[in-house]
Amino acid sequence: MNTTVVALEGVSKRYGAVQALDAVDLAVYEGEMLSLLGPSGCGKTTTLNVIAGFVEPEEGRVLLDGDDVTRQPAWRRGLGVVFQSYALFPHMSVADNVAFGLRERGVPRADVAARVREALTLVRLPEAGPLRPSQLSGGMQQRVALARALVIRPRVLLLDEPLAALDRKLREEMRAELKDIQREVGITTVFVTHDQHEALGLSDRVAVMNAGRIEQLGSPREVYEQPATRFVADFIGASTVLEGRVVDARTVVLAGGQRVEVHLPRVLSAGATVRLVVRPERVAVGGGAGGAANVLRARIASVMFLGDHSELRLDLDGGGRLLATVSGPALFQPGDAATISVPPDAFLEVPTTASL
Amino acid sequence: MIARAVVVLLLAFMTLPTVVVVVASVNPTEMLAFPPSGFSLRWYEHALTYPQFRRAAVNSVIVTAASAALALPIGTAAALALVRHPLRLRGFWTAVLLSPLVVPGVAAGLGLLILAARLGLLANHAVLIAAHVILVLPFVIRSVMVSVANLDPMLERAAASLGARPWRVFRMVTLPLLRPGLFAALLFAIIVSVNEFVVSLFVSTRVTEILPVAMFTYVVNYTDPTMAAVSTLFIGATFVVVFAADRLLHLSRVFQIDTHR
CATH class of the missing domain: 3.40.50.300 (P-loop containing nucleotide triphosphate hydrolases)
Structure with missing residues (x-):
């Protein structure tokens, strides 16, 4: 066909x-x-x-x-x-x-x-x-x-x-x-x-x-x-790449020390390093995403109001930076502490070798 | 006020020789004199009936037409090559093709004279035409190069993608869009060729000599106002040609503004 x-x-x-x-x-x-x-x-x-x-x-x-x-x-x-x-x-x-x-x-x-x-x-x-x-x-x-x-x-x-x-x-x-x-x-x-x-x-x-x-x-x-590669993840859609270490098949400790649950198609072996990609629209700031979402602590680094949505840059406690988008104006100021939630299936893996 | 006065003085200074020649041409006596002692057109009659001037005028037309007809295609090809193709030694080629601008006419004339004598071509228009082609080429190449540089190569790619073979692309797209440059080149070629004297003096004979050379020969031998009459006619003819060409050029400029958004 x-x-x-x-x-x-x-x-x-x-x-x-x-x-x-x-x-x-x-x-x-x-x-x-x-x-x-x-x-x-x-x-x-x-x-x-x-x-x-x-x-x-x-x-x-x-x-x-x-x-x-x-x-x-x-x-x-x-x-x-x-x-x-x-x-x-x-x-x-x-x-x-x-x-x-x-x-x-x-x-x-x-x-x-x-x-x-x-x-x-x-x-x-x-x-x-x-x-x-x-x-x-x-x-x-x-x-x-x-x-x-x-x-x-x-x-x-x-x-x-x-x-x-x-x-x-x-x-x-x-x-x-x-x-x-x-x-x-x-x-x-x-x-x-x-x-x-x-x-x-x-x-x-x-x-x-x-x-x-x-x-x-x-x-x-x-x-x-x-x-498929970090380049693609970076180029298509604003996205964040976080480094982490595998604890068990469904758990990763991020470079900053915070622990997240992930659902990745590949079975992870304990101790390996992984690169995780998170799309900004999957990150919920403030109010919980509910249910099984990972809850992370962060501080607002910058806020950009873009009309129909706002773009936030977040510094994760312990290290690592995440992008998030929220619809409409954001109710945060730079420097505010915020709780964010990321569902386990929002984490995507990119190969650690193919980095450009 | 002062600026205006300066401009007027400058204009007077620049047009003075022309005015003097035109006025002197109507002097009735057999002397080149200024101011003239009366008004007469007898020297015009003499100039127009003087056989050597007639022959030289025909020679001028032949040489100018032939050299323009040769220099335009050669210069266009050279301009396209110099702008478009990643030539090695591009600077060298450009320098060679534009060198007639800086080589003294006497040197070029002498070289051509020796060469023509060696080849036994002295009594022929060919040497004169070849000399004029060389002298005119830098102007043609310069003018066409500007138009080539302004031509978007994507237009030629578009034509090729639509099924036009290379020569059709050239005929339908490249050439029409080079028209302003070609008009300017033609104008330059005519002006340079018609007025060329130094090199022509070396490589022409009594039979092939062009108008400026004939005029020089005449003024060496005679001092009557015929020269002034010929000069006036010459100036008038050049004016007509330049004016006509400029009208064409002007039209093409308007056309080009229209084309470049």
């Missing part, structure tokens, strides 16, 4: 002293939206450029529907690309921009007009044809770029930080719209972003990249709830 459309096999690319891609393997399945998520310089855009054919890897192969396209130039690949800067041709009208790929393919004139209209309607800009790109807002330009990429009915749609240049409100609107359009067209999509919300909200699978490698590839829930 999972047909592989794009496959990267051991792809490496070096820019001078920088290893941009380090033996990357990746399979993109039919119809899915896969995002490449990571900080700048992690290799996500290079990965996209390798798939698009803009960058030729030094090692490894790129397969498109099983065919080796590693040495094939971009213009032969038939992929749709949307750029962060939109890259609309400034000397052409919107309609000519959208028609560009069709004309290069020798599509008959009458069909070109019809398909351009259809594509502009798809992105909800049916009237924009005669305008110049510069007469459109950023969000509208982005939609034209999307229409231009989709009109050629590409095998795969490649999106390079398509929303990064938009302001926040527009970005959220476009995010929803992008998802709708992608679902409507049903096209296999690879999406590059440094924004975890975008990646988690839009994709079927997320590849978290760091230093030219894919650290974890999984569904948004998997990478959020079961980060």
Whole structure:
């Protein structure tokens, strides 16, 4: 059922002293939206450029529907690309921009007009044809770029930080719209972003990249709830990493001396050190989380009010720092002592070896 | 007040030679004199009918057109290579291509003269055209380089991703977006070539000489106001060309503002 459309096999690319891609393997399945998520310089855009054919890897192969396209130039690949800067041709009208790929393919004139209209309607800009790109807002330009990429009915749609240049409100609107359009067209999509919300909200699978490698590839829930490495835990969602020593299968003594009950999928051996990750929204401050929750003593280090929620930084008594979020304004001041509760299943384990 | 006076003086100073030449050209007597003793257009008639000037004017058009036609594509290719490609010794290549700006015309002319004599090409337009291409190239390269630097490479990638082969990308995207730089380059090429004198003097003969050389030869031999009349016509023609080109350039600038958001 999972047909592989794009496959990267051991792809490496070096820019001078920088290893941009380090033996990357990746399979993109039919119809899915896969995002490449990571900080700048992690290799996500290079990965996209390798798939698009803009960058030729030094090692490894790129397969498109099983065919080796590693040495094939971009213009032969038939992929749709949307750029962060939109890259609309400034000397052409919107309609000519959208028609560009069709004309290069020798599509008959009458069909070109019809398909351009259809594509502009798809992105909800049916009237924009005669305008110049510069007469459109950023969000509208982005939609034209999307229409231009989709009109050629590409095998795969490649999106390079398509929303990064938009302001926040527009970005959220476009995010929803992008998802709708992608679902409507049903096209296999690879999406590059440094924004975890975008990646988690839009994709079927997320590849978290760091230093030219894919650290974890999984569904948004998997990478959020079961980060494979400390890097993933840190990068996806603000989170806290606490060091501890295993007492028995369900009990860990934190570095600061406080004892917590944990429910981890792996059986812990006594005496081993573990790294535990706690998501801030799982930490309850003040009032108890009830039942079996661990109760810890802490002091408020800082409070940041962010509108719909507040972010607290807590110093655990004995050592260790935790992040917590509470909805609405927080009723604490820095320096206040607070009791916090963390349910046993809120502790996730990350490997102690893979730390970056 | 003082600033305005300074500007007026500066303008007067800069336009004085032109004004003197134009006024002197209507002197009716056979002497170059200022101020003129009357008004006559006889020297214009003489200038326009003087065979050597006619021949030189045709030569000027041939040499300028040919050198611009050659320098523009060569310079554009060089500008693209210098800006886009990670060339080794980029600084060296840039220096070589821009060197005609700093090499004295006499030296360049002498070198070309020796070379042309060796190759037996002296009686030919080719040497003159080659010389002008060399002299014009730095200006062409400079102008086009600015446009290339302003061209977003993502536009070319976008075109390629849409199925355009490399030459189609160049034809449909690169070239149209370099247009302002190409216009400026053309303007520079025409001005430099039309006015070039030193190197041309070395490598031209009576048959191939261009207008500035013919004018120099005339003024060495005669002192009547024909020279002033030719100069005035020359100034007028250059003005028309520059003005026309600037209108085109201006239009393209507006176009470019439109394109860059």
